[in-house]
Amino acid sequence: MSDRAMTLISANNISVQHSHVAALQNVSLTLDAGEIVTIVGPNGSGKSTLLRVIIGALQPDQGTVTRAPNLRIGYVPQKLAIDATLPMTVRRFLSLPRRISDADADAALAAAGVDHTSNQQMAALSGGQFQRVLLARAILTRPNLLILDEATQGLDQPGSANFYRQIDAVRQDLGCAVLMVSHELHVVMSASDRVICLNGHICCEGAPDVVTAAPAYRELFGSGTGGALALYRHDHDHHHDHHHH
Amino acid sequence: MLDDFLIRAALAAVGTATAAGLMGCFVVWRRMAYFGDATAHAAVLGVALSLAFATSVLWGVIFVAVLMAVLIHYLSVRGQTIDTMLGVLSHGALAIGLVAVSLVPGSRIDLDAYLFGEVLTVTRMDVAVIWGGTLLVSLVIWRHWQALLTATLSPDLAYAAGVNPRREQLILTLLLAVIVAVAIKVVGALLITALLIIPAAAARGLTRSPEAMAATSVAIGAVSALGGLRAAITFDTPVGPSIVCVALLLFVLATISRKFMPNGS
Numbered sequence: 001m002s003d004r005a006m007t008l009i010s011a012n013n014i015s016v017q018h019s020h021v022a023a024l025q026n027v028s029l030t031l032d033a034g035e036i037v038t039i040v041g042p043n044g045s046g047k048s049t050l051l052r053v054i055i056g057a058l059q060p061d062q063g064t065v066t067r068a069p070n071l072r073i074g075y076v077p078q079k080l081a082i083d084a085t086l087p088m089t090v091r092r093f094l095s096l097p098r099r100i101s102d103a104d105a106d107a108a109l110a111a112a113g114v115d116h117t118s119n120q121q122m123a124a125l126s127g128g129q130f131q132r133v134l135l136a137r138a139i140l141t142r143p144n145l146l147i148l149d150e151a152t153q154g155l156d157q158p159g160s161a162n163f164y165r166q167i168d169a170v171r172q173d174l175g176c177a178v179l180m181v182s183h184e185l186h187v188v189m190s191a192s193d194r195v196i197c198l199n200g201h202i203c204c205e206g207a208p209d210v211v212t213a214a215p216a217y218r219e220l221f222g223s224g225t226g227g228a229l230a231l232y233r234h235d236h237d238h239h240h241d242h243h244h245h
Numbered sequence: 246m247l248d249d250f251l252i253r254a255a256l257a258a259v260g261t262a263t264a265a266g267l268m269g270c271f272v273v274w275r276r277m278a279y280f281g282d283a284t285a286h287a288a289v290l291g292v293a294l295s296l297a298f299a300t301s302v303l304w305g306v307i308f309v310a311v312l313m314a315v316l317i318h319y320l321s322v323r324g325q326t327i328d329t330m331l332g333v334l335s336h337g338a339l340a341i342g343l344v345a346v347s348l349v350p351g352s353r354i355d356l357d358a359y360l361f362g363e364v365l366t367v368t369r370m371d372v373a374v375i376w377g378g379t380l381l382v383s384l385v386i387w388r389h390w391q392a393l394l395t396a397t398l399s400p401d402l403a404y405a406a407g408v409n410p411r412r413e414q415l416i417l418t419l420l421l422a423v424i425v426a427v428a429i430k431v432v433g434a435l436l437i438t439a440l441l442i443i444p445a446a447a448a449r450g451l452t453r454s455p456e457a458m459a460a461t462s463v464a465i466g467a468v469s470a471l472g473g474l475r476a477a478i479t480f481d482t483p484v485g486p487s488i489v490c491v492a493l494l495l496f497v498l499a500t501i502s503r504k505f506m507p508n509g510s
Contacts, residue, residue: 052404055401055404055405057400057401057404057405073405074405075401075405077399077401077402080398080399080402082398083273083274083275083397085273085274085445085446085449086274086397086398086455086458087449087452087453087454087455087457087458088398088454089453089454092454092455093398095391096391096394096398097391097394097406097407098391098406121453147405
């Protein structure tokens with residue numbers, strides 16, 4: 001991988017205000033190719049705001065975002081409320097905004113662990129299936145950066161652990177960088193190269209072990225998350241083969 | 246052939262219903278019903294202005310409808326609920342329009358024609374304008390279909406895919422103003438929203454894809470237009486409301502038939 005050390009995105013001193021209240025203050029963030037970075041922080045800490053700045057949905061009030069010229073983002077939103085009045089099959093959904101071949105659609109659905117859902121209505125999917133279809137859509141462009149915004153919200157704990165394993169499989173397949181956001185601390189962190197702890201500003205960042213030990217992190221989250229984290233480590237160590245659901 | 250007022254009326258009604266059926270899907274998907282009302286009500290003010298300045302009603306209506314559409318578009322930038330603001334603008338524009346029309350000196354115009362439509366008096370020129378507007382709306386929606394759908398699903402998803410959802414929204418907003426200008430002769434300012442929403446809502450239960458819903462909505466709109474015209478002549482009722490009544494009937498039938506179609510979605 002020649003572009004492994006290449007910087008995909010660098011955000012410099014980003015500040016965003018929501019109706020005069022600072023949502024982000026002086027946040028800087030660099031993402032290299034192939035890296036897995038998790039942003040953790042309590043509700044209202046500006047996690048989603050930061051992601052929206054990164055994907056270009058929100059102009060920061062201060063600061064700049066530099067994107068690599070070859071950057072292809074696959075974005076899995078937090079939740080997608082498809083209006084009940086909009087009929088939409090999984091297959092049709094995958095063809096937005098660019099139409100794709102059936103073979104590509106099937107391959108993406110298989111990679112995301114939801115084969116044979118092509119003809120189902122999006123509204124008829126279970127929560128876990130829905131998120132996987134969003135994942136399938138995000139990987140269609142063979143992104144070099146996969147962005148997930150609390151993608152397991154609404155899934156139960158085994159469901160979200162499964163989902164993260166799927167992401168891990170997808171990432172190994174594509175070799176893409178992953179930037180994810182979570183306020184659920186179980187499951188996500190141990191797989192990350194780097195964890196950024198956000199609360200309007202960056203409280204601390206570093207390897208997962210370093211961050212969980214950091215006083216700023218413990219102040220935000222307490223120290224009661226060790227058990228859940230350990231649970232995922234256990235899962236993660238023993239399930240590198242394929243999972244079917 | 247176009248000398249026959251009934252044929253002109255039928256062409257005008259079908260043209261309007263086609264554009265409205267297509268646009269109506271987005272109005273329903275994006276919950277823009279109130280938005281449609283505000284733009285349509287503003288058209289009455291446009292009528293008053295064109296009388297006052299002795300210009301063509303079409304341009305007066307387009308001017309005010311576009312103005313209203315753009316105003317709402319920029320008011321909604323903040324992303325807050327603008328329901329109340331829409332209500333204020335919508336009914337404010339209607340009231341000002343009604344007052345303004347009565348103030349225009351020397352005109353005792355038949356305001357009913359603009360409130361409820363007067364399709365039986367359309368001229369060849371009106372028909373040409375209506376179909377011109379319908380073709381414009383259809384063409385733009387056709388060309389932007391994928392981007393419009395993506396932006397409708399989720400603005401953030403659109404941004405991430407390089408589609409600017411604000412731009413797509415502005416396009417829809419402007420098209421809505423065109424449809425209002427086109428439809429005011431046919432169904433009148435008060436019932437334009439009905440022609441947008443009811444065929445699309447009827448089509449929803451019968452279809453499984455956005456394309457099928459749009460096509461079905463257009464078909465239901467066209468059938469309503471012809472059926473309503475026919476009913477109006479048979480029962481000597483006003484055409485605009487009759488068209489909406491037929492659309493409503495089709496909506497009820499579609500809703501009932503859906504109950505007996507377990508495979509529908």
